[in-house]
Amino acid sequence: MSKEMKKPDPYQLSHQIGYNLRRANQRHVAIFSKHVEGLTPTQFAVLARLWECGALSQNKLGRLTAMDSATIKGVVERLRTKGLVQSSADQNDQRLRLVDLTQAGRAAFEVGLDQALAARLETVEGLTPEEIEVFETLLAKLI
Template identity: 70%
Template sequence: MSERFPKPELYRLTEQVGFNLRRANQRHVAIFARHVTGLTPTQFAAIARLYELGALSQNRLGRLTAMDSATIKGVVERLAGKGLVQSRADAEDQRLRIVALTDAGKAAFLEAHDQALKARAETLQTLTEEEAAQLEALLEKLV
């Protein structure tokens, strides 16, 4: 019977790209949580984009932070609940929501920024600077 169904090459989970990407992300999220208090990585990504680019439509903010519409909606609602962003209808198109940082949101970004950089450094600490740059370039190429 075993000849009829030859044994496939062993599937090693730890050699799978998706598995290792997920493990790396889980590790980074845990490190981020130790360094940055009061914001999740997705919340930080949203306020970082708003700090960098200014007010954006909620849809565009979602695209720029790689979040689907349901996720960005929840993130914006939680940030608004913390007083870090304001969301209002667009004056020209009432269907669109415009999201902007509040003064408290700007302060929260500036406070979290240095801590986020420390989290990044800890995540990449086992790599040389060249390896870290190569990893970031390869990840960008994948997505």
């Protein structure tokens, strides 16, 4: 090593949690796309939440899927175009648009469920079951 002396790396990008969160997220998105055809993780999250909760206002749906109002508007629109959700004005509050699953959306969730769970398995395949549990717990503390 006849190179000039390098200052020790003060940041060490590869060890930064933020950087690695991004990489883990990217990896998960790629795996999800491999398993679940025609739906992004974000779109599937919307289907899942509507399946769980029933009709929600668009803004509430965004809050329950960690998306801001601009983002949820786009996602709902694309799902509506796919025929998987429907939206309508709320009779009780003129500000709200209610979003609900269509039959096709219900079916898409149910078909996609096994695929999404397979994607989940592949995402964590480098960890033991105990590690998975620890990771989930710590991750939940981070958000």
